[in-house]
Amino acid sequence: MKTLLFFLLLSASLFAQNPYPTDYFRSPLDIPLFLSGSFGEIRANHFHAGLDFKTQQKEGWPVHAAADGYVARIKISPYGYGKAIYVNHPNGFTTVYGHLSKANGAIEAYIKKAQYDQQNFEVEMFPAPGELPVMKGDTIAFSGNTGGSGGPHLHFEIRNTISEKILNPMLFGFDKQVADTRLPVITTLMVYPIGAESVVNQCHKPQTVNMALQPDGSYIADKILVSGKVGFGISTYDLTDSNYTKSGVYQVEALNNGSPVFSYQLDTFAFDEGRYVNALLDYGKLKNTGMRIQQLYMEQPYPLSIIRTDKSNGIIEATPNLAQNYKIKISDAHRNAISIDVPIEYSDLPAIDEKVGVKKTAYLLKSANDNNYTKDNVSVFIPANTFYDDFYLNFDVKDGKLTLADDSVPVHSNFTITFEDTSTPEKDRDKMFIASIEGKKLSYNPTTRKGNNFISYTKNLGEFVLAKDTVAPVISHPNFKEGKWITKQSTLELTIRDNLSGIKTYNGWLNGQWILFEYDYKNRRIIHRFADNMFQDGRNDLKVVVSDNVGNSAIFETHFFRKKQ
Template identity: 50%
Template sequence: MKNVIILFFYSLTFYAQDNYPKDYFCSPLDIPLQLSGNFGELRSNHFHAGFDFKTQQKEGLNVYAAAEGYISRIKITHGGYGKAIYITHPNGYTTVYGHLQSGFGEIEKFIINEQYKAKSYEIELLLQPTDLLVKKGEIIAISGNTGGSDGPHLHFEIRDTASEKIINPMYFGFDTEIKDTKKPFFMGLYVYPIDENSIVNQSKRPLLLTYDQQINGDYLAEKIAANGKIGFGIVVNDYDDVSWNTNGAFKVETFLNGNLSFGYTFDTFSFDETRYINALIDYERFKNEKQRIQKLFAVNLYPLSILKTDVNSGIIDVTNNLTKLYKIEVSDFHGNKSRICIPISFSNTSSVVAEKPKTSKYHVKTKRDNIFSLENVTVTIPTNTFYDDFYMDFEVQNNTVKVHRDFIPAHSSFQIAFEDSISSEKDREKMFIGLFDGKKINHYTTKRYKNTFSIYTKTLGEYRLVKDTISPEIILAKNIAEKWISDRKTIHLTISDDLSGIKSYEGYLNGKWILLEYESKLKRLTHKFSDGIVAEGKNDLKVVVTDNVGNSTIFETHFYRSQKQ
């Protein structure tokens, strides 16, 4: 075994990182592969970090180790990847399997044992190479829908083990599994005046442009008459031959008079970079219309490693007597390509559509610290919190502060602090700061020092200082009190809290701690009798649920069960 371990780590450096093995990894599923999400696809606050494989709209499929190695990490959370298994391989890569229903066989027994040791459903385990070895094609898990998943599927990633950078699985031979002969498809083309001196087609606001397909299959856009600095944006989708849903584009490049202007390729990136998606897209448009326009320029260039730009970061300066030809090329991994050409000419015609008026006196400057105070609220914005300068709406009334609207993306956190000189000490113990989204209050972890409450957030919007004195609610899915339930494999309870939200839950059978699996999407707790805690005959069940400000509810009942089948 010692020689095996030495060989394992010696071979970690065997492959050069730009020479990806094409036939090393096998499919993690034994069904034809179909994508519901591809690598780099644009998601809320992040680029998608792997493949989402469809699982025939159901849970319960076998999930296989893509290659030999050892399970190096197991992470189980209510959100994110839900139940996830990480396998480190001797070729220098790690594969990730997310949204699992459970582990398989001895792996699942190991997970449950560790959860009972920690007395927690949520766990993160970092394992040694000798703990859980797996072979290529071995069943490691059962597919599911846990965590932040909108439907049954398998999330699959390939990472560089040393750097933890995520790599497009297409580079490892998965392109042969997913046939694609279709070109990416343009859904929209936009032009942006960059500053207050810029005019495009007599407008100081962004415009939707028309374009027509030519005989050769390329597109020609309407001619641009502009003055000053401008940039472009696109909405683009891609399709493959085996899936009916849209995917994101693999590669985007723009050229000005034949020279590269702005571009990016979704080959590999780090998790630290993924929030830069909010700088790449027209964030305000996304928030207003749920449309992700990819901006092909940057007013303030951000350090996203996949970007390649000219010295002007994709911004075009249209000056007198100069005609320019701008070209956009969008490709998928298989080389299918679509193009749009846009002729640009100078025009000194005045604008008909004015830019949006600036009505606020609170100017956020991204290259310095900003502190704004009004009545009992202080907002502190550190340097480089936002990507660009902007005028911020800032109002305070009745323990509610309006800090602009969520139209401007923050890259890092800023602080909101409330002073409360009115409430009693008893009331303050039940208070928190929450974000009001128009329908409900979303709890934020709130720190309190004397009469000052503060939070850190990355979201602009309306925040309130509120009090929560209402305890959570616990409801049994089916009444089991005084009943024999020998034919049942599980107990289900629904838990909810309408204000500060659920912080913790604990379950006990006959005084012994039991594992409860929390499915936040369904607000459901589940205990499996296969854990072996249930007793023969009468069983006393106790469940305690606590919200984020300390209000608790205790639910107790008893039932009868026989394990003698």
């Protein structure tokens, strides 16, 4: 009852009074702000945690501290946010700046010192409050394309410093800096029969519903004839002014005959909720067609804090002699809004298609329980709540190959796969791992060994085998020629790759001293910058060692000449 009351109060006003300061933070960039990603936008296995600002397809724009504070965390990684800086502010919020090319001044010197002290490109540091203070507007870094970035841009976040919950920067006045007078766009409306006996437009299967655009910008859908229960889903996106990049919407609200039944509003969420995006989506359709249909109902509730529902969890039941109007309202962060009206009418017309069959197996997985499966030399342990729904699991072991469901089933958390092997000679066992089979390719799953058992904690489904990797990585394509003078070059670069278990470590030494190589995994390049001043006048001897995840190593040795300028 409390949840429903809160939902009704929330729905009474599209946008509640904003409790956040709207003039405290400045823009982190001194160029016009255009979005390449919005807060809460649906991404692979997560909701996007900030705003992505375009940087005119360039790297190197000055990135400014959004307010006074101090650098509280620095994380440098080839993956994720790449080079990222976290600044704590005295008003209780933290700003995050990701995919940077490099830091500036004292911050960059602090990072380089840690990397050389730890002899590692990948570092994470938590400076004390007085170590790296910043003032509002200070240049703390430069924009880039590091980590998992798909192109040059700045990832910007605001978090609650204590709870670490992520907050929508639009609530802090950034809506005034990103021009948006354009309406959200709806591309698809889906209706889903709920339960084996439900029928929609004389069909048991989910259907796409036609929509007609009205002069006021709203939509009216074709009438839906229903027997039983149904739920709805939409595909939608938003556009901002002078920008044709599609981004996510801010609020979706569904009502039946004027009463709220399902909604979400993207003000804040916690990081550990992000994977529930797979429960919100029609995950099977995503995997089979690439379409991202957000389902506005829950057959089996999941604890995503942004969602509010009525007691039926957004599921609608048709009633004889009672016409129903289902309305979906979609808004962006600038209050641009559209709606769809969906007429619903009870019908007892029989279905003209066959019921959607459930492919039964010997293993009914109950998602709320721990589940353990064993055959031959393979066992799988699936903890409770690893999956969102109950389903018949495809589990089999044949000729040493494990088959475990397929990737059309969403997985929320790790489960355990164990292969027992007693036949492989001891000398080869350190080179073995549990591999996923992807067509003709094998891919590495992090694997530990305990005696005869090889164990992997994974979220991957599909086919698995116990594989062996005895081939070392390959180091190639240096950006210089052996024995040549390269005084005018600013970097040393090499390509590194491994075709099976993957790269784990990469290290370089110049004249016997460890040097920093940055790893750009997207281009398979490692890069040393001569600005580190680790070379000497004249001849320089370079040694690079690259190891894969099972310990195979490759060594590359060469020399070049360089003069200090």
